Amino acid sequence: MIRYTSLRLLQTLPVLLGVSIVVFILVRLIPGDPAVAALGSRATPQLIARVRDQLGLDMPLWKQYFNFLGNALRGDFGISFFYQQDVWRVTVERLPITLALMAYAVAMAVILAVPCAFLSAARRGQATDHAIRILFTIGLGMPVFWSGIILAYVLGVKLQLFPITGRGDGGLDTLMHLTLPALTLAISISPILVRSLRSSITEVLASDYVTTGRAMGLTSTTLNISYVLRNSLRPVVTVVTINLGYLIGGTVIVEQIFSLAGVGSLLIGSIATRDYAVIQLASLIFALLVVVTNLVGDLLYILLDPRMALHR
Amino acid sequence: MSGTSKKTGMIVAAALVLAGGGLVLHLSRENPAATAPAAPRDNKTLIVARPADIFTFDAFNTQDDRSMFTQLTVFERLVKLSADGKSVEPELATEWTVAPDGMSATFKLREGVKFWNGNLLTAKDVVFSLTRAIDQKGSWGFLFSPIKVVEAVDPQTVRIVMSEPFAPLLPALSTFAASIYEEANFVGQGAAAGEHPMGTGAFMLESWNRGQNVVMTANPTYWQSGKPSIGKLIFRVVGDEAARTLQLASGDIQVATDVPANQIDQITAAGGKVVTVPGSSVGFVTMNHKVKPFDQAAVRCALAWAVDRESIAKSIYFGRAHAAKSILPTSTFFYDSETSPIGFDLKKARELLASSTVPKGFSFTATVPSGDNTKLSIAQIWAAGLAQIGVTMNIEQVEATTAQEMYNTEKFTMRISAWTNDTPDPDQLMGVALDYRPQNALHSSYRNDTALNMVLAGRSELDPAKRQTIYTDLQKLINHDCPFIYTVEEDRIFATSPRVTNFTPNSQGKYSFENTNLN
Numbered sequence: 001m002i003r004y005t006s007l008r009l010l011q012t013l014p015v016l017l018g019v020s021i022v023v024f025i026l027v028r029l030i031p032g033d034p035a036v037a038a039l040g041s042r043a044t045p046q047l048i049a050r051v052r053d054q055l056g057l058d059m060p061l062w063k064q065y066f067n068f069l070g071n072a073l074r075g076d077f078g079i080s081f082f083y084q085q086d087v088w089r090v091t092v093e094r095l096p097i098t099l100a101l102m103a104y105a106v107a108m109a110v111i112l113a114v115p116c117a118f119l120s121a122a123r124r125g126q127a128t129d130h131a132i133r134i135l136f137t138i139g140l141g142m143p144v145f146w147s148g149i150i151l152a153y154v155l156g157v158k159l160q161l162f163p164i165t166g167r168g169d170g171g172l173d174t175l176m177h178l179t180l181p182a183l184t185l186a187i188s189i190s191p192i193l194v195r196s197l198r199s200s201i202t203e204v205l206a207s208d209y210v211t212t213g214r215a216m217g218l219t220s221t222t223l224n225i226s227y228v229l230r231n232s233l234r235p236v237v238t239v240v241t242i243n244l245g246y247l248i249g250g251t252v253i254v255e256q257i258f259s260l261a262g263v264g265s266l267l268i269g270s271i272a273t274r275d276y277a278v279i280q281l282a283s284l285i286f287a288l289l290v291v292v293t294n295l296v297g298d299l300l301y302i303l304l305d306p307r308m309a310l311h312r
Numbered sequence: 313m314s315g316t317s318k319k320t321g322m323i324v325a326a327a328l329v330l331a332g333g334g335l336v337l338h339l340s341r342e343n344p345a346a347t348a349p350a351a352p353r354d355n356k357t358l359i360v361a362r363p364a365d366i367f368t369f370d371a372f373n374t375q376d377d378r379s380m381f382t383q384l385t386v387f388e389r390l391v392k393l394s395a396d397g398k399s400v401e402p403e404l405a406t407e408w409t410v411a412p413d414g415m416s417a418t419f420k421l422r423e424g425v426k427f428w429n430g431n432l433l434t435a436k437d438v439v440f441s442l443t444r445a446i447d448q449k450g451s452w453g454f455l456f457s458p459i460k461v462v463e464a465v466d467p468q469t470v471r472i473v474m475s476e477p478f479a480p481l482l483p484a485l486s487t488f489a490a491s492i493y494e495e496a497n498f499v500g501q502g503a504a505a506g507e508h509p510m511g512t513g514a515f516m517l518e519s520w521n522r523g524q525n526v527v528m529t530a531n532p533t534y535w536q537s538g539k540p541s542i543g544k545l546i547f548r549v550v551g552d553e554a555a556r557t558l559q560l561a562s563g564d565i566q567v568a569t570d571v572p573a574n575q576i577d578q579i580t581a582a583g584g585k586v587v588t589v590p591g592s593s594v595g596f597v598t599m600n601h602k603v604k605p606f607d608q609a610a611v612r613c614a615l616a617w618a619v620d621r622e623s624i625a626k627s628i629y630f631g632r633a634h635a636a637k638s639i640l641p642t643s644t645f646f647y648d649s650e651t652s653p654i655g656f657d658l659k660k661a662r663e664l665l666a667s668s669t670v671p672k673g674f675s676f677t678a679t680v681p682s683g684d685n686t687k688l689s690i691a692q693i694w695a696a697g698l699a700q701i702g703v704t705m706n707i708e709q710v711e712a713t714t715a716q717e718m719y720n721t722e723k724f725t726m727r728i729s730a731w732t733n734d735t736p737d738p739d740q741l742m743g744v745a746l747d748y749r750p751q752n753a754l755h756s757s758y759r760n761d762t763a764l765n766m767v768l769a770g771r772s773e774l775d776p777a778k779r780q781t782i783y784t785d786l787q788k789l790i791n792h793d794c795p796f797i798y799t800v801e802e803d804r805i806f807a808t809s810p811r812v813t814n815f816t817p818n819s820q821g822k823y824s825f826e827n828t829n830l831n
Binding site: 030031032033036037046047048082083084085090145149152153156157160163164165166256257258259261265266269272273274 | 451507717
């Protein structure tokens, strides 16, 4: 297990290298650079040349990349042009809020999805099943920016149940502040969870060992939790890990709506200002997050189904 | 096996919960500056939500409105615009005299004005600040181009010497670009001077959490006794316009800027107040005259006559705009609406097009910044008008910075935007639009020496009546030659909590808070 984990972690290195090359080239291929973004319409060729010289943007691309790579290997990701601060500090100090938001959203989505999927599968073809499926299909159709605004208006402004802006002062206060953003994200990903979990539960419910268990007199609680749910959970892990990219995309929008200073909103702002150093580090962090989550997903697979360990 | 897995599962679950909890707790310890209060802690904290952060406190390279307006709050200038926007009043200077030949002006500084650090304002600081302001290498040097030198006569007196009479001197000195700051602090800060201002304004910078907020506290040594009444002023970044409206309704913020017209009803229904500055921004279209057939005035004017300005004002701005009659906002000095302005007349547009080399029409691509639905809607309404005269306008939505690069490098055909002025004097806008030497007439490649000479004459003419004639003639020239196309003049809209009083942005839509109260 340790060897497997170490190997998988080693495999992240070429992924990160690839991502760094692609992001490095892509951001420089888009017209406009930090000088243009900062100087706007009054930019004179002289001012632009001066800023480009200051930022080293007049060097050949390959040289800029190797400078970046060499410095990054030493833990130096450069200085943000816009923030005028160490990029590592700018980006990493925003990471906890984004991670907390994503974790909270996944937890909420699972809490929403598991009972609904169970109910839907258990009452397959009945009114409850149809109602649940329609409800979650509506959720799937709602764009994140719209559902976020509606939740903020109804639960935040009208009912005043949750705050709608900022990150709070830590602990329970932060949890309250993150509730609406996390719920917004949960609504967007839970339909996919419900759908896959429902079909998985339906399949397990029809399996022989469930029939046997039932015949042996197991209580429905034991049967459902220890046998049905446990054996149905694997698709959930797959769906969550696969949809992490989508979740990151949603986080970017949700952070804007709820004024959360996370990495997502930082990345969007940095693309507008062409803050290359921040874009590079934020992209690497997100890439690392996807790779590590996939690894965690694989490890969870083994925990859920020890037979999987034999195939490693 | 099952039992072991259960235990492992529980451990994993517990670890996840702890990690999540730890993360949440960690948030309160990490970056304390970033955890600026989400809501006012007392009734004297005013939170203003704006769509983006500022770039700098240094006017030298300032480009964005947010930076300009923030600089107006922390710094002061020798003079300021009067409340009606029609004249200038004393600020850091108590009196001034302009030499009869118009070649110099002498300013007497207000006694006893202190910077936030307690140091007295002297002529040396004014000379330092204004010498940087007039530097032609800076972004705003053009506003002061006739100024040769700024010199200290004595510690309380400053003289500005010009190379020619300079009529817009006082309005130019009222702009953010002529802000006065402490020389010792600026020099001492070195490259970080744009982040650590030292001014005499009503509010002093407490912290700037980039991308999140600018926190300011009342200046205890402010020279206007009893002001400001607000203890703390926070400019918070709220990128989403709907989120700004929601935060105002929930009481999280007290002022929202950049309010779209379609949210006014929602704001007033929720008890909010709407503050509008009429006529401070004019929809503006730049054509690249190097691209044929935009080199012909008949074509440009035909396109201009096909803009249904009334429909745009009504359907896009919900009545919070009106048909523009000049490239100048109405609040500009010497604005003249009686200069045969261009309206909506498809017959005239067809006649003009018939007299050009493309009598049957042509097609072209207009660039609109992506995400800007207002500009997109304007383009769509205009495209419908153009289709009726045989012209096809393809609309290309381009990411904002990319669009900026296309404009700066003149790789565009048509750019749909809007503009505002920073001084009420028409010299600024007429200068950048018609003086082709510094910026190729807003990158349009329009070259008209008659227009250029009129701009220069208007700048050096001290007689207001003669200036009125010059600027009236310039507005007529623009309506005849159509180097640029104006669309509608829109209100600048703010929303405030009913608790806010005396929030009065000036005629250019610029705001400061020394007179604002929070009840």
